[in-house]
Amino acid sequence: MMVSTKGRYALTVMVDLARYSDGGFVSLADIAERENLSMKYLESIISILNKGGMLESLRGKNGGYRLARAPEDYSINEILLLTEGTLAPVNCIMQDGVQCEKAATCSTLPLWAGLDSVIEKYLSAVTLDDIIKGNRKKMLGDYCDHCETEQ
Amino acid sequence: MMVSTKGRYALTVMVDLARYSDGGFVSLADIAERENLSMKYLESIISILNKGGMLESLRGKNGGYRLARAPEDYSINEILLLTEGTLAPVNCIMQDGVQCEKAATCSTLPLWAGLDSVIEKYLSAVTLDDIIKGNRKKMLGDYCDHCETEQ
DNA sequence: ACTTAATCCTACCTTGGTGGTAGGATTTAC
DNA sequence: GTAAATCCTACCACCAAGGTAGGATTAAGT
Numbered sequence: 001m002m003v004s005t006k007g008r009y010a011l012t013v014m015v016d017l018a019r020y021s022d023g024g025f026v027s028l029a030d031i032a033e034r035e036n037l038s039m040k041y042l043e044s045i046i047s048i049l050n051k052g053g054m055l056e057s058l059r060g061k062n063g064g065y066r067l068a069r070a071p072e073d074y075s076i077n078e079i080l081l082l083t084e085g086t087l088a089p090v091n092c093i094m095q096d097g098v099q100c101e102k103a104a105t106c107s108t109l110p111l112w113a114g115l116d117s118v119i120e121k122y123l124s125a126v127t128l129d130d131i132i133k134g135n136r137k138k139m140l141g142d143y144c145d146h147c148e149t150e151q
Numbered sequence: 152m153m154v155s156t157k158g159r160y161a162l163t164v165m166v167d168l169a170r171y172s173d174g175g176f177v178s179l180a181d182i183a184e185r186e187n188l189s190m191k192y193l194e195s196i197i198s199i200l201n202k203g204g205m206l207e208s209l210r211g212k213n214g215g216y217r218l219a220r221a222p223e224d225y226s227i228n229e230i231l232l233l234t235e236g237t238l239a240p241v242n243c244i245m246q247d248g249v250q251c252e253k254a255a256t257c258s259t260l261p262l263w264a265g266l267d268s269v270i271e272k273y274l275s276a277v278t279l280d281d282i283i284k285g286n287r288k289k290m291l292g293d294y295c296d297h298c299e300t301e302q
Numbered sequence: 303a304c305t306t307a308a309t310c311c312t313a314c315c316t317t318g319g320t321g322g323t324a325g326g327a328t329t330t331a332c
Numbered sequence: 333g334t335a336a337a338t339c340c341t342a343c344c345a346c347c348a349a350g351g352t353a354g355g356a357t358t359a360a361g362t
Contacts (some may be wrong), residue, residue, distance in 0.1 A: 002153035002240040011259055041351055060359025061307045089153040107282055108162055114290040118273045131258055139265040192322055211330025212336045
């Protein structure tokens with residue numbers, strides 16, 4: 001599994017904020033209840049999003065979180081990258097400039113690099129706004145049954 | 152990490168067999184030595200490939216393994232699928248006809264489904280033969296620096 | 303000033319999969 | 333009969349995933 005619950009829940013939180021914030025701060029308790037997720041666990045996840053500059057927060061009573069930018073300015077790739085650390089499908093992909101010692105002679109490396117590129121390209125093209133709007137054309141592409149008639 | 156060493160080593164074994172077999176049987180000891188991998192660990196991996204019908208084996212002295220088909224008739228997708236069990240990037244993708252209970256209302260599911268499709272499409276298009284031939288155009292696509300001049 | 307409701311912070315814990323290892327049983331060529 | 337190979341079952345250490353617990357801090361409202 002490339003994306004753990006951490007990344008999935010992070011995305012869920014971002015989508016929830018985009019949907020229910022309308023400029024004001026939304027408490028984590030509200031998010032957890034709406035999405036039916038453990039608030040305590042979400043705490044650690046939203047903390048990553050907050051420190052990563054994805055959110056603005058307000059402490060104290062009536063505090064909470066809200067998006068730092070417009071939904072269309074968040075790519076799914078950056079959200080998942082922040083929370084998961086890496087989205088590389090294998091650990092032999094170059095990380096922080098460090099690559100596998102066998103890289104020069106490895107015949108399967110181009111495959112993994114290509115797969116990594118395909119994933120990054122896809123996730124970079126979809127925005128938070130696409131998810132909220134239910135933009136099936138962009139998300140499902142050729143695989144969407146209704147994209148010809150809808151959209 | 153979507154693909155563990157199990158899948159990666161399985162692919163390495165398949166590539167090795169395609170390269171060094173020339174119709175005869177290749178012993179696991181030879182493969183392990185060439186690829187510099189633990190023979191004992193490879194044993195459990197090649198067993199999956201063998202039982203999955205990917206290989207032919209011969210027991211006893213001078214025995215070993217060889218490919219059951221031509222390299223161009225193996226997609227990378229089927230090799231990884233057999234060894235990894237699933238290549239789904241998240242566990243909320245439908246598995247064996249069973250899908251998440253929240254599927255009908257989940258707004259992020261189309262994203263995960265789309266990602267899954269993109270991965271499967273890519274891995275299904277590349278064959279064992281492409282890897283051996285070093286077909287960078289197919290593997291790296293737009294990301295290959297030399298694909299315009301070469302190929 | 304006090305209470306309440308919220309974020310923030312640190313520590314801990316359980317479980318299952320990953321990545322192997324060990325030892326032997328069985329089969330076949332020479 | 334022996335050597336060299338596959339086959340089979342069991343075991344194990346480690347670590348990330350997926351949380352839980354408890355409290356410290358901050359700010360709004362009365």
